[in-house]
Amino acid sequence: MSVSAIVFWIIAAVILGSAISVVTAHNLVHAAFFMVLTFFGVSGLYVLLEADFLAVVQILIYVGAVAVLIVFGVMLTQRKEMAQTNAFSRHKWVAAFLVILLQILFGYAVTHTPWLVVDEAAPDTTVGLLGEMMLTELVIPFEAVGILLLVAVVGAIILTKGARRIL
Amino acid sequence: MDFTLLVPEMFVAALACLLLILNLVAPRGERRGLVIFAVLGILAAIAVVAFNFDMFDGFLGRMYLVDAYASFFKILFLIAALLVCLTTMNYYKPLAGEGGEAYTIMLFATLGMMILVSAGELITLYVGLELMTISFYILTANLAGEDARSSEAGLKYLILGAISSAVMLYGFTLLYGVTGTTMIHEIAQFKEASPAFWLGVIFALSGFGFKIAAVPFHMWAPDIYEGAPTPVTIFLAVASKAAGFGVFVRFFLTAFPQHADHWIPVIAIMAAATMILGNLAAIPQQNIKRMLAYSSIAQAGYLLVGLVAASEAGVKSILFYAMIYVFATVGAFAVTIAFNNVSESDDIADYSGLARRSPLLAVTLLVCMLSMAGIPPLAGFAGKFYLFSAVIEQGFLWLAIIGLVMSMLSVYYYLSVVRVMYLGEVTDYSAIKLKGSMKLVLYVCMVLSIILGAYPGPLAELANIAARFMF
Numbered sequence: 090m091s092v093s094a095i096v097f098w099i100i101a102a103v104i105l106g107s108a109i110s111v112v113t114a115h116n117l118v119h120a121a122f123f124m125v126l127t128f129f130g131v132s133g134l135y136v137l138l139e140a141d142f143l144a145v146v147q148i149l150i151y152v153g154a155v156a157v158l159i160v161f162g163v164m165l166t167q168r169k170e171m172a173q174t175n176a177f178s179r180h181k182w183v184a185a186f187l188v189i190l191l192q193i194l195f196g197y198a199v200t201h202t203p204w205l206v207v208d209e210a211a212p213d214t215t216v217g218l219l220g221e222m223m224l225t226e227l228v229i230p231f232e233a234v235g236i237l238l239l240v241a242v243v244g245a246i247i248l249t250k251g252a253r254r255i256l
Numbered sequence: 257m258d259f260t261l262l263v264p265e266m267f268v269a270a271l272a273c274l275l276l277i278l279n280l281v282a283p284r285g286e287r288r289g290l291v292i293f294a295v296l297g298i299l300a301a302i303a304v305v306a307f308n309f310d311m312f313d314g315f316l317g318r319m320y321l322v323d324a325y326a327s328f329f330k331i332l333f334l335i336a337a338l339l340v341c342l343t344t345m346n347y348y349k350p351l352a353g354e355g356g357e358a359y360t361i362m363l364f365a366t367l368g369m370m371i372l373v374s375a376g377e378l379i380t381l382y383v384g385l386e387l388m389t390i391s392f393y394i395l396t397a398n399l400a401g402e403d404a405r406s407s408e409a410g411l412k413y414l415i416l417g418a419i420s421s422a423v424m425l426y427g428f429t430l431l432y433g434v435t436g437t438t439m440i441h442e443i444a445q446f447k448e449a450s451p452a453f454w455l456g457v458i459f460a461l462s463g464f465g466f467k468i469a470a471v472p473f474h475m476w477a478p479d480i481y482e483g484a485p486t487p488v489t490i491f492l493a494v495a496s497k498a499a500g501f502g503v504f505v506r507f508f509l510t511a512f513p514q515h516a517d518h519w520i521p522v523i524a525i526m527a528a529a530t531m532i533l534g535n536l537a538a539i540p541q542q543n544i545k546r547m548l549a550y551s552s553i554a555q556a557g558y559l560l561v562g563l564v565a566a567s568e569a570g571v572k573s574i575l576f577y578a579m580i581y582v583f584a585t586v587g588a589f590a591v592t593i594a595f596n597n598v599s600e601s602d603d604i605a606d607y608s609g610l611a612r613r614s615p616l617l618a619v620t621l622l623v624c625m626l627s628m629a630g631i632p633p634l635a636g637f638a639g640k641f642y643l644f645s646a647v648i649e650q651g652f653l654w655l656a657i658i659g660l661v662m663s664m665l666s667v668y669y670y671l672s673v674v675r676v677m678y679l680g681e682v683t684d685y686s687a688i689k690l691k692g693s694m695k696l697v698l699y700v701c702m703v704l705s706i707i708l709g710a711y712p713g714p715l716a717e718l719a720n721i722a723a724r725f726m727f
């Protein structure tokens with residue numbers, strides 16, 4: 090087994106283990122920290138795939154912004170007792186059964202599909218190429234994402250101001 | 257790069273930004289004019305789109321398609337936005353003071369839909385879809401704090417919408433992994449289907465199914481349609497659904513024509529289930545918004561019938577029906593807005609004697625509902641005629657029969673509202689006064705529902721031109 094394969098399996102185990110813990114942890118704060126671990130694992134996968142920019146962005150956005158926001162959200166809506174804040178619904182065994190069924194289906198689909206294999210080496214740095222793509226081929230979605238962020242900001246203000254009909 | 261192709265999108269984006277700024281700088285109490293500004297702007301945008309209706313061009317190859325098919329849908333969204341703006345005028349009081357942001361967000365949602373139906377590539381498609389949906393989360397929840405149902409609806413829509421987007425995105429990544437391209441027309445060159453490919457197709461199908469509220473992905477619709485502010489409900493039921501259909505039809509007919517034998521039966525079953533469940537569930541409803549929500553689920557079933565045909569006639573009938581569905585639905589919901597404004601009630605029982613209190617409201621509701629039920633000579637009949645004849649041509653007689661039976665069944669619950677309005681006991685004799693903008697919406701919807709039924713030729717011809725670009 091090559092070194093990269095060993096690293097892959099270690100990272101995969103970390104991602105899966107922490108992702109399951111996000112769901113099963115009883116304390117919401119613990120769940121949030123397990124999620125941080127999951128995000129780190131995913132960025133490890135990107136490093137393994139030599140997608141340097143994506144790996145950095147994954148840490149910057151997901152660990153740096155999203156996870157911190159969630160932790161702040163938990164802090165601001167704090168209860169006295171944090172032990173049972175990440176509650177399960179009544180259907181946990183049904184859900185587990187369906188998830189396992191779905192995993193078997195995915196496993197079958199992934200192992201029985203002839204995937205496209207690229208032989209070329211990954212480019213040394215991906216930042217330049219990505220930037221070029223965003224301003225040429227993908228210029229429309231790039232601009233649309235800008236508008237999307239504007240909408241999200243305006244919407245966040247409207248909803249947090251609350252208690253006032255706007256339509 | 258020919259940026260002139262993007263003029264309609266740029267126009268709408270600029271209009272929305274301008275409204276946002278005007279809303280901030282306009283003095284309090286003077287903001288009533290904003291909605292008029294929005295209405296005039298949307299009219300201009302319709303003219304811009306219509307000016308280049310009959311063309312076929314792509315921005316950056318086939319990244320972004322500007323054709324009559326997309327233009328037809330863009331005009332439809334803009335008409336819907338126009339009518340919704342008019343229904344809010346004078347009916348949602350705080351607009352005189354604050355709250356012009358809602359129009360901005362509505363226009364951005366329209367922009368998202370316009371990008372969605374023009375997208376020739378998966379990333380563009382997804383971003384357009386998110387722009388539309390995120391705008392709708394905000395609009396749905398914007399009564400939060402005043403009406404608990406609105407915040408509940410907003411939260412439900414956010415969670416369910418996010419899940420459906422995630423599933424769809426996963427489907428797209430699988431398709432990309434198998435085919436190595438995000439261009440929709442290049443996916444079609446991929447002849448052999450592997451398990452992961454089918455998984456991608458199924459995930460994409462369920463994502464689109466959610467957006468158009470087709471069974472079994474319809475559960476969100478009644479709660480959210482009921483909880484959202486009614487103008488938002490209209491926009492959601494009409495424009496968001498049409499946008500979903502626009503991209504659904506384009507995506508499946510462009511990307512998977514070679515596998516049509518496999519996915520058409522699935523969509524046929526979805527269509528049948530949607531028509532049956534939507535109509536049956538509408539019967540016991542006591543709340544008119546909920547009833548119209550289930551009826552709009554049923555309408556999605558009729559529209560799916562056109563996709564089952566997967567032919568030029570089928571696409572044409574979808575376009576035609578989507579357009580007349582706009583007028584019928586806006587008309588029916590506008591009546592509920594006007595009525596709710598006076599009585600603060602959405603219960604069908606309270607509509608008792610409405611014909612005496614406001615003949616215009618009663619007649620509009622009657623015409624729009626009968627049009628949805630497909631009674632000749634109203635527009636809905638012409639629409640269903642095109643849909644069912646297109647699908648019978650392709651050998652799906654059983655689907656047309658289910659559609660016909662369910663249409664007849666739908667007459668029952670539509671007429672039960674009519675019976676309450678016309679024959680119900682009159683408890684309140686006070687006349688309902690209507691504002692000019694509301695009257696305009698009611699007349700437009702009613703008259704067009706009649707004219708497009710008696711004289712469907714011109715609209716059918718436009719739909720024909722648009723449908724031709726899909727094949």
